[in-house]
Amino acid sequence: MRSFKEIKSHYYFTDEDVRALVSVRQLMIEQAGRAMGRVDQWIQNLPEAAKLFKGEEQKKHVAAMRQQWFIGLFSGVYDSKYFEKLIRIGQAHVKFGIEAHFMNRTISMVRTLCIEILHHNVEDDEERTRVFISVEKILDISLDVITSSYIEEEMRNYSPAYRVKNLLVTYTEKFAQAMNLVLVFALIGLTIGVVWLFVTDLINITSDPNFSHGIITALGSLLILWVMIELMNTEIKHLKGGKFRISVFVGVALVAFIRDTMIKALRHDSMHEMYYLIPLILTLGVVFWLVTKSEERN
16 A cells, blocks of 8 residues: 555645644534435435444444544644554455445545535635545545555455565564664764764863864764754654655765864865875765755656
8 A cells, every 4th residue: 555645645644634624623623423424315316325333322422433533533633643544444444244235335425515515605606616626636545555455464464474564564564663763772872972072072171282273173073963963853754754864874974074174174184095085075966956856856
């Protein structure tokens, strides 16, 4: 299944849509009971309903969950947790042997009910149209995710090869999450170490007879601290589903060589090394610029 971020982008689901849905949230909460009551009535009249519902408690539970899903359409929060809820809906339908046809029909009914609610309660034509377009998008997104999870769950049940593949993917994802956690703690530890290095360099400025050397050394440590902060921010964005930025790693190498060059220049080390470092820094600078521009375009 595609990522939720990608699915939303394919439907052009924007912040404007979120605001439009939130603007009618209270209205939909007030109308939820009546709207879902009509859906429940249709479901109860189906011949298949007798097989699905074993008692009144189960009927009430399913009705409550359906109403919760309906209200959630207008919550304004469409993150990974919302995505997972939709996936679980599809999985639950497969578990209880509910055909995808009934899910599609339910979404169709909800769409019609939303049109009726908006028509009778939103007077401004432009606003009503804007909200309805957003309702269309979130319903289509919901149906897309639920149907996809429906298909995957059925494949998992009936295809041994898919079960093995899914098992491998699941464990690989868990391992990747664990490694991300290790990486985060490692970055935190290294950042604390760099902070300590910077503080030490600041303290040594007063005791170093060569004041300029102390300043440059502290500046080099500050550059490394800046890089560590960038790495932390990149990892945070990655964990939130953002793109991985290669430019940060090029920046790490660039800063490391700049710091090394600054220190060697102050120590008056062999110029032969400087002849190699300066072209290398220039090359890394060009690479950093090209990679950054490429990331901005994407």
